[in-house]
Amino acid sequence: MSASLRFLLPALALLASTVHAQQPQQLTYSEHIAPIIYQHCTPCHRPGEVAPFTLQSYQDVAARAQTIKFVTGIRYMPPWKADPSYRHFLDENTLTSQQIQQIQDWVDNGLQRGNPALEPPLPTFPAGSRLGQPDLVVPMQEAFTHQGNLQDLYRIFVLPTNLPTDRDVAAVEFRAGNRRITHHAIIGIDTTRRAQVLDAQSPGYGYTQFGGFGFNPTESNWAGWVPGMTARLAPNGLGKKLYRGAKILLQVHYGPTALTQKDSSVVNIFFSRQPVQRYIQTLPMTPLQITVGGTFVIPAGQLKTFRAEYRMPADASLISVLPHAHLLGKSWKVWGVKPTGDTIPIIKINDWDFNWQGSYRLPNLVKIPANTRIFAEATYDNRASNPRNPFNPPQTVSWGEETTAEMFLCYFDFVPYRPGDENLVLSAQTENELFQRPAMRLYPLYPNPAGAEGVTLGFSLARPAPVTLTLTDAQGRVVRRILQDETYSAGPHQLRLSTASLPAGLYQVRLQTPDAEETQKLTLLK
Ligand code: HEC
Structure with missing residues (x-):
């Protein structure tokens, strides 16, 4: 380390600590705490969701400030178990050390409200399916009654699909009927008749089984759901198989409740739009x-x-x-x-x-x-x-x-594996997606610069929309219309642009939907 740098470091440390010491007075609910709570806590802490109380206002948060300080400090809330310093996953919901510190400082400094006008609006949470219209809706066949005895329950429901042929599946979406008690769900599929036997032997709708299905079904880990998880379509060419006549095994973990409650949940299935080349x-x-x-x-x-x-x-x-x-x-x-x-x-x-x-x-x-x-x-x-x-x-x-x-x-x-898989994006959506989901997103072109081998174009839609995709040259003249008002479902999509007949040069790829437009530069070298 150089002498001047060594000299500078203590000064920087001093600067950092002064900044920190000043911060607590300035921390307000409106400006600092509400954005953290609404993004990381409200998705579960709102009416009808799995958490036992709401965190939707200054009053809600102030009333539980000490517990919130504690449970965020020990990283018990938000409940995200995978260590984010080891690997990041989709739907990751964790607080940074700085956010945890902000909550602590805000609590310790008297829960300043600040100017309510600066508070971000409460996020709106989409009702219904996130992926559009399901191709197959598989509901529980009757409502299940979860007793108000403060006990956890793991209940398996055997749901018929009545499919006459095997189908390729791009996404499986679980929709909890009663989110107040639904803690998580694991979905298997079965073509043996074992589950029906277990169901018939057990009184009431479904059968109770902890940890697994009570036997080895055809697939025990076909899909799953935890609060905060968003269903996503597999990239084109990838998918799962739903066998003809298979039963869906829905294992629901009902959390403890003091009040007897009913649940009728649904499994939504989205068939693959393109033939599946590789089964998951x-x-x-x-x-x-x-x-x-x-x-x-x-x-x-x-x-x-x-x-x-x-x-x-x-x-x-x-x-x-x-x-x-x-x-x-x-x-x-x-x-x-x-x-x-x-x-x-x-x-x-x-x-x-x-x-x-x-x-x-x-x-x-x-x-x-x-x-x-x-x-x-x-x-x-x-x-x-x-x-x-x-x-x-x-x-x-x-x-x-x-x-x-x-x-x-x-x-x-x-x-x-296939070459190029590293660039297949299951989703480029960030953890903010629930709140600021762009209507559409054009992913970086790959490769870029490109040669005669072609370019992969990826985009994602927040909801189904007609898509127009054009290639223009540097002067803005249309060189190729790749898509013209073709309707695509919500989620990620991928296309291949062949470049064999295009001269080297600078181009632009433009993606348009009725409410958004995005362009990216493409360089062709030959
Ligand atoms: C994925 C859903 C989910 C998210 C996200 C979530 N919570 Fe919770 N929270 C729960 C559930 C369910 C419970 C009740 C069961 C439990 O304590 O595990 C709970 C309980 C709590 C409790 C009571 C703990 C106790 O033992 O008394 C506090 C306080 C709390 N949450 C605060 C937060 C805060 C603050 C955030 C955001 C930083 C947050 N939660 C995010 C689901 C969630």
Whole structure:
């Protein structure tokens, strides 16, 4: 470090601390706190949603200021379990250290309201499907009554699809009927008749099963939902399959409630608009692959770590990851080691919480080269000091579907790799999307500069709209009409622009919908 820099540093530190010391007086609800709350908390803390009280006004927030300071300080709220310093995912909802500090300073300095005129408007939350008109609506066949006994309940509903043929599926959207009690949902599909048998054996609509479906269905991790999660269409050419005559297995976690309530939820299915070239496959890592930690048994009173290992046989593109354990689960770390020795961080959960599990979807596909060793490591806490331990005193626990048994599962959704996958955007939407969703977005062209091999054009729409896409030259003359008022669904789309017949030069790609327009420069080198 140079002498002058060394001299400067203490001065900078001093400057930083003065700035910080001045800040608390200036922090106001209107200008600093409301934007944080409305973006990160109100989506769940509003009428009819999963959280037990609303956070929609100065009064709401001031009345619970101390608890809010506490739960944000320990990062219990917002409930986002994946460590954002390890890997970012879609729908990530976390506060920065600076935002947490702002909440603390604001609370400690007397909950200044500030000028209410400066408060941002409450966000509006879309009602109905986010993706437009579903192709298939699969409702619960009757309302289910969740007793007001302050108990959690994991209930499975077997929903017929009555499809005469197999269909390719681009998106599965769960719509909670009663968000007040609906904590999360896991959706499987089944072509055996096992679920109907379990349903018939159990009184009432559906059957109760913790942790899994009570048997191994055709696909146990077909789709899922947690509060705050947005359904998205798979990029063109990618999708899942819904088998002819398959039953949808909807497992809903109903949270504790003091009042008996009813729920009728719905699963919306969006068929693929274009033929699926690559089906999304699910790879589960299970205790069969454990290499460190021995047999999957967690002795009473112990903290135990298991590590499983799987060697990826061919190049793959990772789409999402879903770790699963029950109540003794404490942490997860999942990563890959490429043949070159480089590490691919996949997910890290420092504080596993059965109540807040879900599928973590990557914003872009991540390439896992052939022969990458994937490691999944989970730690279980079977000591009496673990407040979530279902046994007191602790008992030795092993694999099983019951609340009191444990699981070690990590599901990966992937497709076989194709060159260019790294640039396939599942969504370029940021965590702000709920509040400032642009009507349309044109993604960066790829590659750019481009040659004779063509260019990939990507765009996304907030709602279905007619799209016009034109290529103009540097003088603004139309060189090619790529799309003319063609209606596209909401979500991301991709097109290929062939450049073979175009001379080298500067171009512009213009995307237009009735309420927006965006252009990007394209350089062709030949
Ligand atoms: C994904 C939905 C969701 C989001 C986002 C969310 N909460 Fe919550 N919150 C809940 C639920 C559900 C509960 C009740 C169950 C629990 O405590 O886990 C809760 C409980 C709380 C509690 C009471 C905790 C207690 O133990 O008494 C506070 C305070 C709170 N939230 C504040 C916040 C704040 C502040 C934010 C934003 C920074 C936020 N929440 C974001 C769902 C959410």
